[in-house]
Amino acid sequence: MLFLKALPFLFLLHTLLAKASPVPHEHLEEKNLKIAENYLKKFYHLPSNQYRSAKRNETMITEKLKEMQRFFGLAETGKPDAATMEMMGRPRCGVPDSGDFMLTPGSPKWTHTNLTYRIVNYPSWLSMTTVRKEIGRAFQLWSVASPLTFTETSQGEADINIGFVPRDHGDNSPFDGPNGILAHAFQPGPGIGGDTHFDSEETWTQDSENYNLFLVAAHEFGHSLGLSHSTDPGALMYPNYAYRDPSTYSLPQDDINGIQTLYGPSNNPIQPTGPSTPTACDPHLRFDAITTLRGEIYFFKDKYFWRRHPQLRQVDLNFISLFWPFLPNGLQAAYEDFDRDQVFLFKGRQYWVLSGYDLQQGYPKDISSFGFPSSVQAIDAAVSYGGKTYFFINKECWRYDNQRGSMDPGYPKSIGSTFPGINCRVDAVFLQDSFFLFFSGPQYFAFNLNSHRVTRVARSNLWLNCT
Numbered sequence: 001m002l003f004l005k006a007l008p009f010l011f012l013l014h015t016l017l018a019k020a021s022p023v024p025h026e027h028l029e030e031k032n033l034k035i036a037e038n039y040l041k042k043f044y045h046l047p048s049n050q051y052r053s054a055k056r057n058e059t060m061i062t063e064k065l066k067e068m069q070r071f072f073g074l075a076e077t078g079k080p081d082a083a084t085m086e087m088m089g090r091p092r093c094g095v096p097d098s099g100d101f102m103l104t105p106g107s108p109k110w111t112h113t114n115l116t117y118r119i120v121n122y123p124s125w126l127s128m129t130t131v132r133k134e135i136g137r138a139f140q141l142w143s144v145a146s147p148l149t150f151t152e153t154s155q156g157e158a159d160i161n162i163g164f165v166p167r168d169h170g171d172n173s174p175f176d177g178p179n180g181i182l183a184h185a186f187q188p189g190p191g192i193g194g195d196t197h198f199d200s201e202e203t204w205t206q207d208s209e210n211y212n213l214f215l216v217a218a219h220e221f222g223h224s225l226g227l228s229h230s231t232d233p234g235a236l237m238y239p240n241y242a243y244r245d246p247s248t249y250s251l252p253q254d255d256i257n258g259i260q261t262l263y264g265p266s267n268n269p270i271q272p273t274g275p276s277t278p279t280a281c282d283p284h285l286r287f288d289a290i291t292t293l294r295g296e297i298y299f300f301k302d303k304y305f306w307r308r309h310p311q312l313r314q315v316d317l318n319f320i321s322l323f324w325p326f327l328p329n330g331l332q333a334a335y336e337d338f339d340r341d342q343v344f345l346f347k348g349r350q351y352w353v354l355s356g357y358d359l360q361q362g363y364p365k366d367i368s369s370f371g372f373p374s375s376v377q378a379i380d381a382a383v384s385y386g387g388k389t390y391f392f393i394n395k396e397c398w399r400y401d402n403q404r405g406s407m408d409p410g411y412p413k414s415i416g417s418t419f420p421g422i423n424c425r426v427d428a429v430f431l432q433d434s435f436f437l438f439f440s441g442p443q444y445f446a447f448n449l450n451s452h453r454v455t456r457v458a459r460s461n462l463w464l465n466c467t
């Protein structure tokens with residue numbers, strides 16, 4: 001029912017913990033348990049403990065914690081552990097969560113398909129013209145995928161009333177000021193049914209700053225039409241807010257499936273299809289690019305990346321745009337320069353540089369900076385080791401001297417002659433210990449840099465904890 005603001009908390013987690021004043025362990029546990037209990041009451045129907053024994057209350061909290069952890073794809077520990085508390089700390093919606101593309105309980109829907117909407121008032125941050133345009137575009141996203149039509153009206157009764165309101169606004173679902181609950185919408189029905197409220201204290205925008213009105217409105221209107229939250233992190237109806245470029249945004253397949261389950265197929269002669277979220281354990285999964293970053297490993301695929309931390313079992317799937325709004329989707333190569341604490345990312349003939357986790361200004365630049373001729377239009381994979389960076393392009397390997405800033409003489413060479421046993425096109429590669437891990441399709445090859453041979457071949461998705 002509401003969008004979440006999903007911030008890159010884990011990037012800062014260790015730093016924040018290191019700087020924090022020491023808190024007695026018992027006090028921290030008690031505080032976390034209270035936060036968890038309040039969260040579960042709000043979003044997972046945990047009953048009040050007024051008439052329950054302490055043991056019964058503890059059992060119910062454990063079960064509800066597992067339910068919440070299952071929804072967000074966390075380890076089902078039944079405890080308020082660090083990952084669970086981090087998730088609970090994110091600003092989020094004010095209604096319970098559901099699964100898949102899940103319809104609102106009871107599957108309420110409109111009995112007519114020609115719906116009307118009225119914008120009752122406007123926020124201070126955007127002009128009336130801009131708000132009307134963004135709201136109209138958000139409705140259009142749903143009409144393309146269904147037989148529904150939406151017409152704006154400026155007076156009289158409308159099916160869906162839209163307003164920007166602060167704090168307690170008379171519907172028993174008060175807002176909480178900036179950066180908390182962003183908006184909410186009511187399921188189809190008479191009276192307040194279908195109505196959508198936006199928190200007027202948020203900063204609404206048309207770009208990646210703060211909260212993009214088009215994206216939040218499109219999510220909320222899904223609720224106005226009868227959809228609940230999805231567990232698919234790539235779906236529009238997923239509870240977390242993540243910026244995506246509105247100019248290229250199309251409704252994901254999970255949301256298309258949901259709206260068509262309620263209202264049937266689109267009236268268009270060609271049915272719309274949308275992007276699907278990659279799944280870690282897809283046996284055919286192949287990565288676009290892989291790089292290390294300060295001990296973590298980042299696996300890029302389309303508009304997403306999986307993030308593997310050496311000390312954590314959980315492998316998180318995130319939008320690239322959530323962390324780096326100005327990076328493109330579909331990155332083709334990446335590598336970490338350990339000496340400079342930089343990560344280089346490539347798409348086509350352009351590249352970008354991260355210093356630590358921060359995108360550097362002045363990019364993108366052209367790969368001619370590395371000495372590539374105009375005939376090279378894209379890089380398949382790259383990895384840096386021992387002061388050299390290896391670039392893999394089709395069946396060839398190029399070697400760049402990081403200190404001299406130029407290509408080594410005698411290159412390019414065939415990949416097979418440079419790395420015996422690697423006789424395929426390389427999708428991605430990264431360095432771990434004394435190995436280059438080459439990924440090609442659904443397989444990876446472990447090339448031992450000491451013995452100069454392949455010592456292991458296995459499935460790529462083992463790196464995402466798939467058995």
